[in-house]
Amino acid sequence: MKLYKLSPRNVALIDTLFITLVFIAAYIIISLIWFDLTTEPLLISLPFVFVANFFIIRYSFNHIIFDRIKLIYKVIGRFPNPKEKKKKSVNPLETIQEVVYQWSEDKNKEIKELKRMAAYRREFLGNVSHELKTPIFNIQGYVSTLLDGGLEDDKINRKFLAKTEKSIERLINIVNDLESISKLESGEVKLKANVFNLYELVEEVVDFLEMKAKKSNTKITIKPKLPVPFIVKANKEAIREVLINLVDNAIKYGDKHNNIVKIKLYDMDEKILTEVTDNGVGISQEYLPRIFERFFRTDRGRSRDQGGSGLGLAIVKHIIEAHRQTITARSNIGEGTTFSFTLQKV
Ligand SMILES: Nc1ncnc2c1ncn2[C@@H]1O[C@H](COP(=O)(O)OP(=O)(O)OP(=O)(O)O)[C@@H](O)[C@H]1O
Ligand SMILES: [Mg+2]
Missing domain, CATH: 3.30.565.10 (Histidine kinase-like ATPase, C-terminal domain)
Known part of the structure; x- marks a missing residue:
């Protein structure tokens, strides 16, 4: 049986059995020599002692040692293969270093991505406001001119109203396009085939x-x-x-x-x-x-x-x-x- 192929739970179980047998052996020796017991009461009590011992040791394994074994198992990924060990020894400290290094690398990547997204969002908002500002200011200019007397001037009133209409059209187009993009990006619209x-x-x-x-x-x-x-x-x-x-x-x-x-x-x-x-x-x-x-x-x-x-x-x-x-x-x-x-x- 190769130890490195066992799961941590089985390793703990084998250890429990082993320690229980050691305890039983000690119990027999102590009972026979120390207390001078005859074999009959000893044999009767043996199964009870075995079961009690087993469960007590198993309990301590489950709650104290098993958790530790699990942690080591998690860090090194598996129990070291003795054959591999000869070729290259697995140093748990180095493995922990590697895990921590990989983790910090991943976090750095996430931070970079978040910064890139934040810059992208800033640029996007800047662009949106810039694009909206142009037609809004144009409309403001045309309306002011019309209110300042342009409305009575037949040469310019229709022209300025037409320009205002174009700028409004442009605003509507931008807003519609933005709406389409955000819907597509959020996956809100399901394109039926x-x-x-x-x-x-x-x-x-x-x-x-x-x-x-x-x-x-x-x-x-x-x-x-x-x-x-x-x-x-x-x-x-x-x-x-x-x-x-x-x-x-x-x-x-x-x-x-x-x-x-x-x-x-x-x-x-x-x-x-x-x-x-x-x-x-x-x-x-x-x-x-x-x-x-x-x-x-x-x-x-x-x-x-x-x-x-x-x-x-x-x-x-x-x-x-x-x-x-x-x-x-x-x-x-x-x-x-x-x-x-x-x-x-x-
Ligand atoms: N066929 C093309 N030849 C040369 N440049 C192009 C061509 N198609 C797109 N472009 C360039 O790519 C840019 C982006 O194109 P896009 O279609 O996204 O925007 P737009 O045509 O300026 O405005 P919109 O399509 O929103 O009305 C254009 O402004 C233009 O500079
Ligand atoms: Mg285009």
Whole structure:
């Protein structure tokens, strides 16, 4: 029987039996020699003495020694293997040091993560207030001008009211986007999966953005050219939002004079891969890893001119990840950008 394979409870039991037998032996010797007892009463009393001894010793093992054995067992993980001992001796102190070192390493990591989250939260709150402030101050400016006599001036009253309406629209968009993000992040919204033809959805999105594309000299193509069923299992409305965001970006940040947006669908083994490519300004390698962060914009001026707040891609990433799928971006400055995402095929 190998001791190192025994559990602490069994070790305690064997020790109890051993000590009990020692006590019994002592009892027999003392009874025979010291008290000069005959064997008969001795034999009768033996079982009682054995049982009593056993339970008394067992009790003390359970409550005093067994707990200690358990602690040592916990620290070194197991009883040392005598064969291993020859190769490398296990020093319990070193093991305790290792455990404490590992614990402090884990705690350090947790503290770093908490600090990073706190900085992220601060930056996020700063961004939210900054984004909200801009349209609010604009509205305040327009309303003041109108109240200070602008209302009677036919040249500016309609113009300023229209501007106010745009700023309110912008505020609503930001608040809606923030709401979508926080719902997705908290897992509050459960995206129900539908089975649908992705090709048809792409066509619907292209139709929806047709006017905007025309205004910005953008030509949108879909490949394959002929409608082929690309049946996927995903939340249709959420994927519509993904496509609108990506195609909208490709129009906004595309080449100003001759922008070509290509949407390509690929049938992979178990997935459908969708790519949205433009030939616009591109994104530098430095900014590419941050592109899906909330409020991140490579060119704040240009993005704001386009009515953007830098939340679109953050929402897109959340949606794709909620489907347990991936989205990536590749780009070269001045050449264009491609966003690719996968969806589960049926
Ligand atoms: N196709 C693209 N080409 C070049 N830059 C892009 C492209 N798509 C996104 N970007 C950059 O990434 C930033 C973040 O995009 P995102 O869609 O999140 O925000 P937005 O378009 O500025 O605003 P929103 O989508 O919230 O209206 C953009 O501001 C832009 O700088
Ligand atoms: Mg966008």
